[in-house]
Amino acid sequence: MRERRGVSVGPGYGSIALVEEAGGTVLVLAGEIDTIVIAQFERSAGTAPTPVVAIDAGEVTLLSATAVDLMLRHLWSAAAAGSAPVLRRSNPHVERVLELLGLAGIFPRPPGSA
Numbered sequence: 001m002r003e004r005r006g007v008s009v010g011p012g013y014g015s016i017a018l019v020e021e022a023g024g025t026v027l028v029l030a031g032e033i034d035t036i037v038i039a040q041f042e043r044s045a046g047t048a049p050t051p052v053v054a055i056d057a058g059e060v061t062l063l064s065a066t067a068v069d070l071m072l073r074h075l076w077s078a079a080a081a082g083s084a085p086v087l088r089r090s091n092p093h094v095e096r097v098l099e100l101l102g103l104a105g106i107f108p109r110p111p112g113s114a
Helices: 035-045 065-080 092-100
Strands: 003-009 014-021 024-033 054-063 086-089
Touching: 014 035, 014 054, 024 035, 024 065, 035 065, 054 065, 054 092
Parallel strands: 024 054, 054 086
Antiparallel strands: 003 014, 014 024
């Protein structure tokens, strides 16, 4: 069973969740991820990043620089714990933001992904 901890900010806006799956915790981002959504997430989940096994950004429609920072903090937290989390779902918008920030190759992808 998947346990979900996170925040959803209004219909049609954004959500961030930490989802417990069989392999570990997944950071799931959906919708518009900006400073408002991140602030609410950090109020509910805390500001310390959780080591994650994967990041799922496949449903993101807006990814702010602050959202990329959140993704990086979770990536680094996992790396410090000896894990190598993957960006298991993305989309053209997320890829473009990462490219513009010079971070296109920073998030490992699952084996066999394009």
